[in-house]
Amino acid sequence: MKAFVVYCHPSEDSFTRHVRDSFIKGVVDSGNEYELSDLYKMNFQTDMTEKEYLRDSNYRTTPGLAEDVLAEQRKINSSDAIVFIYPVFWTDVPAKLKGWFDRVWTYGFAYGEKSMKLLQKGLVLCTTGHTKSELKKYKLLESMEKVMLGDRLFKKVHDAEFIVFDGMTKACDLREKNWNKNLETAYQKGKNLFAPRS
Ligand SMILES: Cc1cc2nc3c(=O)[nH]c(=O)nc-3n(C[C@H](O)[C@H](O)[C@H](O)COP(=O)(O)O)c2cc1C
Structure with a gap:
């Protein structure tokens, strides 16, 4: 089985990069494979072009998608799970990952007549500065989860899970x-990625 890690x-x-490394170690230790897209390291283009906008907004499946978009779509369709690992910035994914969704989740792939494979598992591992109780107090935790699982991963995976490592800002004692x-939780999530959830 293969996990695609974004x-x-x-x-x-x-x-967050320790979460990435612990999670990947878990996947490898379980005898499974992974493929990594490290969006900053790849310098992944964030902005949708006008051509891409006109294609999607007119619900066109015309070919001619950019090679970097097609490469990401191939990674998805050759995997069994998709995993997102990121720090929460302004109650959402960082702009670079938002741009990845804008460009990779194209019409004809992620919506419309979808060619995206229905994946076995979708997992979100995100880190926050606020504690979960602070995020819950203002209903921000449910907003973050709803957007990721109820929209971006909706009907794209059989089993979706949203994990928050909270209170992890450098100003918070909980970090240490x-x-x-x-990190043990991240490792176990990697190790048991393809095991049935209890
Ligand atoms: C630009 C920016 C925006 C942030 N916005 C939020 C936020 O909306 N909610 C939150 O809980 N933490 C927020 N944080 C805190 C980060 O999520 C936190 O610093 C990070 O998870 C700690 O992990 P790191 O060492 O991997 O960066 C923000 C941090 C930055 C730099």
């Missing part, structure tokens, strides 16, 4: 306190 963080000096526990 990773988005501007710095290797981050907790929960560091190892959180």
Whole structure:
């Protein structure tokens, strides 16, 4: 089985990149494969072009998608799971990952007459500065989950899961306190990615 990992963080000096490494170690230790798109390292183009906009907004399936978009779509269709790993910026994915959705989730692939494979698993591993109780208080946690699972992954995966590693900003004591526990969770999520969920 293969996991396609879409990773988005501007710095290797981050907790999120340890989540990436622990998760991938879990996938490998379970005898499964992975493919990584590290969006900053790839310098993935964020902005939709006018040509891309006109194609999607007119519900056209005309060919001529950009090669970087087709490459991402091929990675998806050759995988069994898709995993998003990122820090939450302004209650959403970083702009670079938002741009990935804008450009890769094209008409005829992710919506309309879809050619996107129905994947076995969709997993979101995100890190936040706020604690879950703070995010819940203002209903931000459910907004973040709803957008990722109820829209971006909706009907694209059999089983969807949203995990938040909270209180992980450098200003929060929980960062150090929960560091190892959180990375163990990320590792186990990788190791059990294809196991049935209890
Ligand atoms: C531009 C920016 C926006 C952020 N917005 C949020 C936010 O809306 N909610 C939140 O809980 N944390 C927010 N954070 C905090 C990051 O999510 C947090 O610093 C990160 O998860 C810590 O992990 P890291 O070491 O991998 O960066 C923001 C951080 C930055 C730099």
